[in-house]
Amino acid sequence: MATEAQGEEGGLVFHPMDQFIVKPLFGDGPVGLFTITNVTLWMALTVIAVMALLVLGTAKRATIPGRMQSIGELAYGFIYKMVEDVAGKDAVGFFPYIMTLFMFIVFANFLGLLPMSFTTTSHFAVTVVLALLVFFTVTIVGFVKNGSAFLGLFWVKSAPLALRPVLAVIEIISYFVRPVSHSIRLAGNLMAGHAVIKVFAGFAAIALVSPLSVVAITAMYGLEVLVSFIQAYVFTILTCVYLKDALHPSH
Amino acid sequence: MATETLGETTSTCVVDGSAVGMPQLCFDWWPNQIFWLLVTLAVIFFFLSRVALPRIASVLAERQGSITNDLAAAEDLKSRALEAEEAYNKALAEARTEAQKIIAEAKAEIQADLDDATAKPDAEIAAKLAESEKKIAETRASAMEAVKGVAKDTAGELVAAMGTKADARTITAAVNARMKG
Numbered sequence: 001m002a003t004e005a006q007g008e009e010g011g012l013v014f015h016p017m018d019q020f021i022v023k024p025l026f027g028d029g030p031v032g033l034f035t036i037t038n039v040t041l042w043m044a045l046t047v048i049a050v051m052a053l054l055v056l057g058t059a060k061r062a063t064i065p066g067r068m069q070s071i072g073e074l075a076y077g078f079i080y081k082m083v084e085d086v087a088g089k090d091a092v093g094f095f096p097y098i099m100t101l102f103m104f105i106v107f108a109n110f111l112g113l114l115p116m117s118f119t120t121t122s123h124f125a126v127t128v129v130l131a132l133l134v135f136f137t138v139t140i141v142g143f144v145k146n147g148s149a150f151l152g153l154f155w156v157k158s159a160p161l162a163l164r165p166v167l168a169v170i171e172i173i174s175y176f177v178r179p180v181s182h183s184i185r186l187a188g189n190l191m192a193g194h195a196v197i198k199v200f201a202g203f204a205a206i207a208l209v210s211p212l213s214v215v216a217i218t219a220m221y222g223l224e225v226l227v228s229f230i231q232a233y234v235f236t237i238l239t240c241v242y243l244k245d246a247l248h249p250s251h
Numbered sequence: 252m253a254t255e256t257l258g259e260t261t262s263t264c265v266v267d268g269s270a271v272g273m274p275q276l277c278f279d280w281w282p283n284q285i286f287w288l289l290v291t292l293a294v295i296f297f298f299l300s301r302v303a304l305p306r307i308a309s310v311l312a313e314r315q316g317s318i319t320n321d322l323a324a325a326e327d328l329k330s331r332a333l334e335a336e337e338a339y340n341k342a343l344a345e346a347r348t349e350a351q352k353i354i355a356e357a358k359a360e361i362q363a364d365l366d367d368a369t370a371k372p373d374a375e376i377a378a379k380l381a382e383s384e385k386k387i388a389e390t391r392a393s394a395m396e397a398v399k400g401v402a403k404d405t406a407g408e409l410v411a412a413m414g415t416k417a418d419a420r421t422i423t424a425a426v427n428a429r430m431k432g
Contacts, residue, residue: 020274021265022283033282043291050295054303061310063317069310076307096300104295124275125284133292191275 012205016198020122020191038118042111046120049107075103079236086240091247097137098243101130102236109190109228113221122190124183131183134239142246153249182238189231193224402426 025036053075057068065073079099083091105121112119120126142150154171156164197220204213264270264277274280403419403426410417 015269017270017272017274018268021270022274022277022280023265031280031283033286035283037280037283037287039280039284040287043287047291047294051298054307055298058303058306058310061306061313063310063314065310072303073307073311076304076311096296096304099304100292100296100299103299104292120284120288122275123280123284125281126288129285129288187275191273 012202014199014202016195016202019118019194019198022123039120039123042108042118042120045111046104046107049111050103054103075099082237083240083243086237087243088247091240091243094137094141094243098236098239101134101239102232105130105186105235106229106232109232110225112190112194113224113228119190119194122187122194124187127183127187128179130186130235131179134182134242135179138242138246141243142249145247146249150246150249153245157250178242182235186231186235189227190224193220193227196220197224399426399430402430 022031022037022039024031025038025041029035031037053068054072057066057072060066060069062069076099079102080092080095083095083098087094108119108121108126111117112122142153146152154168154175156167156171159167197217200213200216200220204210204217264272264274264279270277403422406422406426407417407419410422
């Protein structure tokens with residue numbers, strides 16, 4: 001995270017957005033395509049955390065699971081059941097894909113809560129790619145599985161005929177807005193929470209306000225812990241809902 | 252986006268070490284982030300789909316299997332225990348009826364012996380009783396006879412002493428009539 005500097009004249013200077021700056025890990029220079037940056041570091045840590053839980057944690061293959069294995073199995077069962085319940089039994093083939101998304105987002109979110117850390121999922125670059133991956137997957141799967149019948153998703157059969165073209169326009173707009181809302185919801189939530197914590201931290205420079213500031217940061221932190229999980233959950237369940245549309249487009 | 256400054260600016264989005272606007276909208280950084288994101292997702296997907304998920308699935312299936320097996324074994328043992336209990340109860344009931352039978356037999360035997368043992372003395376007692384009664388009756392009859400004779404004689408003597416003569420028949424009739432009364 002970045003610096004909270006007190007201005008030279010004793011006024012407060014906030015830099016709540018500095019924590020989101022992408023910078024090279026080694027030396028200074030432009031951020032190129034392959035530059036190893038703090039993004040690389042925190043994504044690598046995310047990978048390590050996911051591996052530790054799901055690969056190392058289950059390495060013993062114990063019939064009576066230990067703590068790590070229990071949590072791994074819990075995560076597995078949670079997402080598996082979600083895919084099965086929300087997207088349907090025939091969506092189980094997409095389970096590894098959805099599990100990847102969930103594990104990445106949930107670990108990136110929680111690692112971002114560590115002080116001095118960098119929250120990869122607070123960047124639109126990341127969430128837009130995630131959302132577009134889902135969008136294209138769903139669209140391609142929809143057309144491959146259903147052919148042109150997939151377009152029935154936009155043609156609401158249960159509505160009166162006169163209303164259907166209007167609804168079709170609305171449905172098409174909402175379909176294309178999906179990746180936008182999908183990505184901005186995740187990044188926006190995380191960015192806002194982290195920025196608010198920074199602002200409260202900036203107020204701590206005034207001795208009189210600092211106790212209140214600490215309390216506020218603590219409260220926000222608790223909220224952010226909730227948000228971290230809930231946003232990962234929301235992202236995943238929306239992916240399942242979209243996938244269901246692709247597999248069973250009938251309204 | 253921002254004005255060029257002297258120092259070590261890595262991007263137009265950062266001026267004097269702090270961000271200009273939202274770093275999220277600094278498109279200079281996007282290719283880097285997208286590249287590393289794709290690498291990350293590929294690595295996670297590879298390990299999850301090849302290693303972690305099949306492993307967890309097999310562990311869960313194995314556990315399910317062993318639970319089902321254990322439940323079946325428990326069911327089997329339970330039914331065996333029930334069978335054993337039933338057999339025990341049956342044996343107990345049989346033993347009980349057997350005991351009842353033996354007791355009844357013994358009782359009957361004892362009763363028979365008792366009956367045998369009491370029958371002979373009873374008969375003897377009855378016979379002796381009958382004999383004694385007969386003797387008593389005889390004694391009584393002879394005593395009666397004697398009393399009658401004495402009464403006749405006494406009556407005859409009394410009548411004679413009073414100076415009247417009475418024939419034997421009248422006296423006998425009178426005595427008999429008195430003795431009945």
